[in-house]
Amino acid sequence: MQRARVGGVDLAFESLGDPAAPTVLLVMGLGLSMEWWRDDLCADLVDAGFHVVRFDNRDVGGSTQLAGPGISAWGFVRRRARPVYTLADMADDAAGLVAHLDPRGAHVVGVSLGALVAQEVAIRHPGLTRSLTSVMGRPGDGRSGKVAWRMVPEFLRPPAADPVEGLVRSFTRIGSVGRTAVDDEDVRATLRRATARDTTDGSGGGRQLAACVAERDRTADLRAVRCPTLVLHGLRDRVIQPSGGRATAxxxxxxxLVEVKGMGHDLARWVWPTLVDGIVRTAARAG
Incomplete structure (x- = not known):
């Protein structure tokens, strides 16, 4: 594990593969550390010819923990938040890490909240964005990609007595058709590994959620993005519904735009080949 000082925060990151190869920067979603970009998926990208960089966003894992309130349940339901920081701040973190590691720029890949951050990277730092892959994202227009009402309890549910099995059940509810016992074991092993390395008190997810709820409408700025872009979205996603992917594309x-039948709000192993092939194809468009 390595660390880099970027602006006012320290970012924990891991570099995999040949640093001379084209860099892929992986940006994870809400409250999740870099381990959730699973080792086997990263190995697939290295085998595809990339230098892979995964990192902890601010407020999770081994990166700097910020202070201040997150968002209340009522604020989440009403879509009102006063964030401590913005998605743009998180994007500047990511771009700063790219500049630190590979001034040529990176193929930026983000999932869920990470997709919103990746979009901001492409908008704010075009010189460092060789291509953009937005997975389970939306453009922030306030209309597309809303959470389905029946999924709102996932954000308000109290912690399970057994956090590991509670998260397995959560992924079962929000995730893809065809999740297997291997996917469930991935969740167990990844959460234990991430927890063992976490230096925060766990409050960062609330501040990240506030930044997500307070997101700006990026639609006009996305129209100015010129790098090759892939938008991948599951047709079973009820946390960020498929209209978000369509509006982004x-x-x-x-x-x-690649819409995946049966894919929910997760990266089940059966989705990985589609994701890796898409990243390879999109990077090739960048030349």
Missing amino acids: AAVPGAE
Whole structure:
């Protein structure tokens, strides 16, 4: 595990593969550390010819923990938040890490909240963004990609007595058709590993959620993005519904939209080949 000082925060990161190869920066979702980009998936990307960088966003894992309130349950339901920091701040963190590691820029891949951050990276730091892959994202227009009402309890549910099995059940509810026992064991092993390394008190997810709820409408700025872009979205996603992916792809000129039947709000192993192939294809468009 390595660390880099970027702006006012320290970011924990891991570099995999040949640093001379094109860099892929992996940006994880809400409250999750870099381990959730699973080792086998990262190995697939290295085998595809990339230098892979995964990192902890601010407020999770081994990166700097911020202070201040997150968001109340009522604020989440009403979509009102006063964030301690913004998605743009998180994007500047990510871009700063790219500049530190590979001034040529990176193929930026984000999932869920990470997709929103990745979009901001492409908007704010075009010189460091060789291509963009937005997975389970939305453009922040306030209309597309809303959470389905029946999924709202997932954000308000009290901690389970057994956090590991509670998270397995959560992924079962929000995740893809065809999740297997291997996927469930991935959750157990990853959570234990992430918990063992975590230096925060666990409050960062609330501040990240506040930043997500307070997101700006990026639609107009996405129309100015010129790097090759892939938008990948599951048709079973009820946390960020498929309209979010469609609106994102419609906003970015020349974006490729891939909608995956049966995919929910997770990265089940059966989705990995589609994701890796998409990243490879999109990177090739960048030349």
